[in-house]
Amino acid sequence: MNAVTVENITKRYGDTVALNGVSFEVGTGELFGIIGPDGAGKTSLFRIIATLILADSGTANILGFDVVQDYKELRKRIGYMPGRFSLYQDLTVEENLSFFASVFGTTPEENYHLVEGIYKFLEPFKKRRAGKLSGGMKQKLALCCALIHKPDILYLDEPTTGVDPVSRKEFWEMLKQLQQEGITIIVSTPYMDEANLCDRIALIKEGRFMQIDTPQRIREGYSAPLWVVQTDRMHRLLGDVRAFGGVEYGYAFGEAHHFIAGEGFDPEGLKTYLRGLGHGNIVLHRGEATIEDCYMLLAKQ
Amino acid sequence: MGEEIVIHAEELTKTFGTFTAVDHISFDVRQGEVFGFLGANGAGKTTAMRMLCGLSKPTSGIGTVAGYDIVRQSEKIKRNIGYMSQKFSLYEDLRVWENIRLYAGIYGMRDREIADKTDALLERLHFTRERNTMVRSLPLGWKQKLAFSVSIFHDPAIVFLDEPTGGVDPYTRRQFWEMIYEAADRGITVFVTTHYMDEAEYCDRVSIMVDGCIEVLDTPRNLKERFEARSMDEVFHSLARKAKRTE
Amino acid sequence: MTQFGAFIKKEFFHILRDKRTVLIVLVMPVVMIILFGFALSTEVRNVDIAILAPDPDRMIEQIADRLDASEYFTVKRWLNTPAEIDQAMKAGDVQMVIAFGQHFSGNLLTPDGSQMQLIVDASDSNMAQSYASYAGGIISEFSRELAAAGEERGIETQVQFLYNPQMKSAYNFVPGIMGLIMMLICAMMTSISIVREKEMGTMEVLLVSPVRPIYIVVSKMVPYFVLSCINLITILLLSVFVLQVPVAGSLAAFGLVSLIYIITNLSLGLLISTMAQQQVIALMFSGLLLMVPAIVLSGMVFPVESMPPVLQAISCAVPPRWYIAAVRKLMIQGLPLIYAWKETVILIAMAVVLIAASLKLLNNRLE
Numbered sequence: 003m004n005a006v007t008v009e010n011i012t013k014r015y016g017d018t019v020a021l022n023g024v025s026f027e028v029g030t031g032e033l034f035g036i037i038g039p040d041g042a043g044k045t046s047l048f049r050i051i052a053t054l055i056l057a058d059s060g061t062a063n064i065l066g067f068d069v070v071q072d073y074k075e076l077r078k079r080i081g082y083m084p085g086r087f088s089l090y091q092d093l094t095v096e097e098n099l100s101f102f103a104s105v106f107g108t109t110p111e112e113n114y115h116l117v118e119g120i121y122k123f124l125e126p127f128k129k130r131r132a133g134k135l136s137g138g139m140k141q142k143l144a145l146c147c148a149l150i151h152k153p154d155i156l157y158l159d160e161p162t163t164g165v166d167p168v169s170r171k172e173f174w175e176m177l178k179q180l181q182q183e184g185i186t187i188i189v190s191t192p193y194m195d196e197a198n199l200c201d202r203i204a205l206i207k208e209g210r211f212m213q214i215d216t217p218q219r220i221r222e223g224y225s226a227p228l229w230v231v232q233t234d235r236m237h238r239l240l241g242d243v244r245a246f247g248g249v250e251y252g253y254a255f256g257e258a259h260h261f262i263a264g265e266g267f268d269p270e271g272l273k274t275y276l277r278g279l280g281h282g283n284i285v286l287h288r289g290e291a292t293i294e295d296c297y298m299l300l301a302k303q
Numbered sequence: 304m305g306e307e308i309v310i311h312a313e314e315l316t317k318t319f320g321t322f323t324a325v326d327h328i329s330f331d332v333r334q335g336e337v338f339g340f341l342g343a344n345g346a347g348k349t350t351a352m353r354m355l356c357g358l359s360k361p362t363s364g365i366g367t368v369a370g371y372d373i374v375r376q377s378e379k380i381k382r383n384i385g386y387m388s389q390k391f392s393l394y395e396d397l398r399v400w401e402n403i404r405l406y407a408g409i410y411g412m413r414d415r416e417i418a419d420k421t422d423a424l425l426e427r428l429h430f431t432r433e434r435n436t437m438v439r440s441l442p443l444g445w446k447q448k449l450a451f452s453v454s455i456f457h458d459p460a461i462v463f464l465d466e467p468t469g470g471v472d473p474y475t476r477r478q479f480w481e482m483i484y485e486a487a488d489r490g491i492t493v494f495v496t497t498h499y500m501d502e503a504e505y506c507d508r509v510s511i512m513v514d515g516c517i518e519v520l521d522t523p524r525n526l527k528e529r530f531e532a533r534s535m536d537e538v539f540h541s542l543a544r545k546a547k548r549t550e
Numbered sequence: 551m552t553q554f555g556a557f558i559k560k561e562f563f564h565i566l567r568d569k570r571t572v573l574i575v576l577v578m579p580v581v582m583i584i585l586f587g588f589a590l591s592t593e594v595r596n597v598d599i600a601i602l603a604p605d606p607d608r609m610i611e612q613i614a615d616r617l618d619a620s621e622y623f624t625v626k627r628w629l630n631t632p633a634e635i636d637q638a639m640k641a642g643d644v645q646m647v648i649a650f651g652q653h654f655s656g657n658l659l660t661p662d663g664s665q666m667q668l669i670v671d672a673s674d675s676n677m678a679q680s681y682a683s684y685a686g687g688i689i690s691e692f693s694r695e696l697a698a699a700g701e702e703r704g705i706e707t708q709v710q711f712l713y714n715p716q717m718k719s720a721y722n723f724v725p726g727i728m729g730l731i732m733m734l735i736c737a738m739m740t741s742i743s744i745v746r747e748k749e750m751g752t753m754e755v756l757l758v759s760p761v762r763p764i765y766i767v768v769s770k771m772v773p774y775f776v777l778s779c780i781n782l783i784t785i786l787l788l789s790v791f792v793l794q795v796p797v798a799g800s801l802a803a804f805g806l807v808s809l810i811y812i813i814t815n816l817s818l819g820l821l822i823s824t825m826a827q828q829q830v831i832a833l834m835f836s837g838l839l840l841m842v843p844a845i846v847l848s849g850m851v852f853p854v855e856s857m858p859p860v861l862q863a864i865s866c867a868v869p870p871r872w873y874i875a876a877v878r879k880l881m882i883q884g885l886p887l888i889y890a891w892k893e894t895v896i897l898i899a900m901a902v903v904l905i906a907a908s909l910k911l912l913n914n915r916l917e
Contacts, residue, residue, distance in 0.1 A: 039472025040443035052758050054916045073914075074760065082758040088751035092567045093560065104556030105759045131567075136345035147755075163470045164389070166343040166498050167536060168543040192470055193499075195536075236505075237484055253477050256501035256534060257523065294473050301474035 003066075005030045005155055005186040006051065011060035013046050013209075020046040021057070022209040028188060028202075033181050035200030036190040037297065043209040044190040045085055048159045051188075052082045065154055078106070081153030081185075083144050085160045091133030095124050095143055098132050099150060106151030116183065117146045120176050138169025145176065149185075156180065158189040162196065174199050194294035203293070205300055212300050217293055224291035226299060227267070232258040233281035242279050246272055253298055260289060262299070307334040309461055309492045310355060315364035317350050324350040326515035327364065334460075337483060337493045339503050342512030343543045348496050349465065351512070355494070356463055357381055369460040382410065385454035385491075388465035392450030395439040399430065402438055403453055410457035424452055444475030448482060455486050462486065464495040468502065480505050500536035511539060513546050553761060557769030564743070565773050575739070579731050579781050583788045586723045597681055600627040600638050602649040609655040616692050617648070622684045635669060645671045646681045724789045725877035726850030728808070729870030731785065732778055733815050733844050738836035740774050740819030745832040754916065763914050767823070771816045778812045798884025807880060807890060810897045811873040817904035818869070824911040843868045850874055872896045 006028035013021040020043045028034045036044050049055045051062050053073035062069040067076040089098045099121075103110045114121070120142050127135065132143060141161055148156060158177075162170045174196060177187055189200070197203045197217055204214040213220055233239050240259050244252045248268065252261035269286055276284055289295075310332035317325040325347045332338045342348045353359040355368050357377025366373035369383040393402045400421060407417040425431045428448060438446060447467060455462050464483075468476045480502065483493050495506070503509050503523060510520040519526060519542065523535055532538045565572060599617065603610045606628070618625040626644055629635060635647045651657065651665030668685055670678040744767060747753040756766055782805075789795040797804060818840070826832040845851060847861060848870035854862060865871045876893035879885045887894070 039475060040470050042472075049754075049916060054754060054757055056915065077758055078760045080758055082755060084751050084754045086751040088755050090560065090564070090752060091750075093563055097560070097563060101556055101560050102755075102759075104553050105756065105761050107553055107760070138344050151759075160470065164344075164466065164498065166346075166543070167500055167539050168343055168546075170498075171540070192472055194473055237487075240481075254480060254501075254505060257504040257527075297473055298477075301472065 003030055004028065005032070005065055006034075006188070007063045008051065009061050011047070011050060011057045011062060013043070013050065013055070013057050019209050021050075023060070024206075024209070024211055025060075026204055026211060026214055028186060030186055031181065031184050033177065033187045033189070033199070033201045035197050035203040036188065036206055037192075037194065037197045037203050037293070038190070038206035039192065039301075042206045044206060045159055047206075048082070048084075048157050048188075048190070052080055052157055053077060078151075079154045081148040081151070081156040083148045083156075083158045083161055085163070087140050087144060089132045089140070089144055089147060092131055094129050094131055095135070096128040098143060099146055102147040103150045108151050110150060113150055113152045116152055116180075117149050119179055120146050120149075123172075137165050138172070141165055141169065141173060142176075145173070149180070153185065155186045155188070158187065160190050160192065162191060162193060170196070194292065194297060197293040205297060207300060213296075220296050221291050221293060224296050224299065226291075227263045228289045228291050228295060229261050229263055229267075229269075230255075230258045230285075230287055230289035231261065231272075231276075232283075232285040233276060234283045235281050238279075239276070239281060242276060242281070243272070246275055248272075251299075251302060255294070258285075260295060260298075308332070309334045309369055310338075310494065311365075311367045312351075312355070313365040315351065315354060315366050316362050317347075317354060317359065318362045323515050325354070325361075328512070328515075328517045330510060330517060330520055332461075332492060332494060334492055335487055335490050337487050337495065337505065337507045339506030339509035340494060340496045340512070341503055341509055341539065342496075343546055346512040346543075346546070347515040348512055352463055352465060352494070352496065356384060356386055383460045385457070385459040385462035386465075387450050387454040387462070387467055389447075389467060389469040393438045393446060393453065396437065398435050398437055399425070399441075399449065400434050402449070403456060406453045407456055412457060420456065424456070428452060444471050444479075447471055447475070448479055451479065451482055451486075455491055458489075459491065461492040461494060464493065466496055466498065468497060468499060476502070500534065500539055503535040503539070509535070511542050513542055518542050518545075554765055554769060557761075557765060558772050561743075561769055561773045565777070571739075575735055575777055576780065576784070578734070579727065579785050580788065582727050582731065583724075583785060583793065586727060595621060596624050597622060597646065598626040598644045599623050599646045599648060599681075599685075600629050600635070600644040601625055602629040602632065602635060602647055603654070604630065604650070604652050605654065607655050609658075610650055613648075613689060613692055617685065617688055620684075620688055622681075622688075639669075639671055645677075646685065648685060723850065724785070724793065724795050725874045725881065726848065726870075728782070728785055728877060729811070729848055729850060729874045730841075730844050731781055732808070732812055732873075733818075733840055733870055734836075735778050735781060736771075736774055736812055736815030737819040737822065737840055738833070739777075740770055740816055741822035741826065741832045741836055742829050743774075744770050744820070744823035745826050745829050748827055749829055757914065757916065763912050764909070767820055767908075767912065770823075771820065774819075775812060775816060778815075779809075782808050782812075795882070797881050799880045800886065803887035803890070804877065804880045806887070807873070807876045807894055807897070810894060810901065811869065811876075814869050814897050814901040814904065817901050817908065821904050821908040821911070824908045824913075844870045847871060848874050869897060869900055872900075 004027045009025050011021050011024045024047060036047065038044055046055070050057050051064055051069060053069050053076055056070060064076055065079055069076065093101065099110050123142055124139065124146065127139065132140065135143065145161065162173055165173065170193070177189065181187060191197070200217060202214065202216050203220065205212045215223070231239065231243060240252060240254060243249055243259060243261055248264050248266055250262045250264040252259055273284055273286060308331045313329050314327045315325060316323065316327050328351060340348055340352065350359070354361050354373060355366060357373055357380040360374055368380045371379040371383070373380060394405070397405065403421050403424065404417060425434055430449070433441065441449070451464070451467060468479055471479065476499065483495070487493050497503065506523065508520065508522050509526065510517045512518065521529070526538050527533070527535065530538045530541055532541065601610070601614050614625050617623045627638060629638065629647065632649070635649065638644050638647065647669040649667040649669060654666070668682050670681050747756070757763065786797070790797065822832055822835045826835055847865040847868045850870065854865050854871060857865065872893040876890040879890045880887065
């Protein structure tokens, strides 16, 4: 059975179209990622499926409940972590947790096993005010609070934005554990490396889902000829590669540059050309697309 | 990249009560360099950056920025640097050109010069059509690009960027970095913090802070060799795992 | 109920941890009472006066002593000729001269009576009037005592002061301050604190939970209700013991009307918070739409009766107007509750309307 069935959701704010006919399904226990830039409509989508705002048209059914009619029943079963840090900064870690537990009519002890793995990081600071925690710690506390009532479905709106790589990794390890508990998770992120950790992802742009599939199939579906190039003068390289005939689209990619070759692209010709421009240690080979490459291609279109 | 040293920090330390946020850090940044200042949340990056910008006094140690002492000449420093952070960048309720006008005015630029440079800037950013748009209604990525352009509008010696690309999508982030390179090519030194490790690769040199100390400082290539890592992400993880403090 | 309890506990944490706000809320009434009570007082105290007595005798001396002994006046000079009056006034030595006619004591027994003149420096006309009436009051009391003793027919004065025999300005402003402070704390603080949750994003999390929005809002009112009660007691104690304004009527009636007024204001705060999305807006709302009318139109500063009809009509919608009127009746005049029934009913009606309106506007979604 599907945990989430969304059909043709549209949401407008004045002239701006936040969501433009979005449809998707999420299976029970699935870890579903929504990948896209700021302003693509992710937050509006979360708010609609969290019963916080109403869509202009379309339907959303979560856990068998309609988001408009059955919102009261649904709210008992949803865990939601909004994009901004939304806990009480002037309450301590402990107080926040027990407050949110009472909101759902439970106690921190009742579902402690669910948050234990996360809360152990916070335990030493339980008397500290939430506002004084570091970014990574705040996110962990927010996750604990969203989980404390043992929700059937968890919505996380950009939980790792502004969080350092180590905390991000820990955070995703926790999500994987929660998935083992049978909780369906919908998470949005601007980090492409995190997309690979999801069961399925949706690439969203300007209020539309451009692609929905497993990360692997999305990568495999990348049909453009992708090349990787590296030399000892990386700054200049990008401009030089772009200027070369037969290179259609070039962009920096960590320590190397990626580019998509057009028709009649001649690898040896590029090497010679680069050497002529004074580049040394030239490494040029075909590359395998990552999710980020897929995103770059979609973003360009 | 020039040989001239524009940022010099020597044993810079900042303590808050018994807590040492920044612990005797020393480093130099050369003119025109893109310097990545990395570290986990709470490692002390923001505190260090504040001291360099003349916003907070060090408990001990010496620092000069653009040739001025960070303790005694902080006002001069502020005239010669640009600053942009993810949190505060532009006034949302002002139009694009009004924001530019405001910041240029703060740095005492003349009207004529402002008008000419504004046109050139909007042209370069392909923003000419957005001249009269309220900043509020621009997408985040555009705001960040505009904020960066505004922060270097007065041609500062150094620009400090505090997580400039947080939450921005990969496509816009790349456009942003191309702007950083352009600035560096014009001789502006770029001092940048980021949580994206692919961006660390784009820096000329990076330092990684752990628990208030600068643990390593080198080019991304040398660091990867030293840690036998394939990416900066791995370097960062192997270092940050050692962190004792979580705050 | 544990859910509701948790909310209230949380609210108390918020307030108690914001030390500055608690301090302001608790100290504000004290400061206001002291400010109005002493600095801004229109009371007469130790005013320098001179006595002109062409034929000084025992009775004139007695009157002069009586004036001097009062806390209002200090007899600074004795004058012999009317010419000296002008001199003393111009020099600024005295603010008032009490001029006795010739053969003052002797003429008291004649049918024409004796003459006495109060010559007051009227550059501040309000104060001048007060000086004159105070002095008149003292002299007429003296004359009543004489008459009672059967010595003379007495000196007659027309001025009479009802309810506030000493013309204490405190009688005027204590109800006003009560009306104002209760409004500030209940309406302003409640609305700001609810809107803060919207701004911080915590409202978003709470709305996604099964908790009913009305709980969130009502739990906000409880701590401010408690704070207002503390303030009520503080003001009462201060006015009774520091300003010596006693509760002339029934304390219970006064308390009841005050509680109703507090609830009216809490509902007002609730209504504001349902409409405002930002703290600044809530502050503007309560600042401009509540504070200014509360000061200007409530009768605290300017009497409602002397306002133009339009303003009088508007003032009917201002809760403190009714509260202040009720407190004047119950606390100062000492009338039983039945005399303030109109004010009480109006306050209750306002509360009902405000609560109904906010319940209608209170959204269980974000927009």
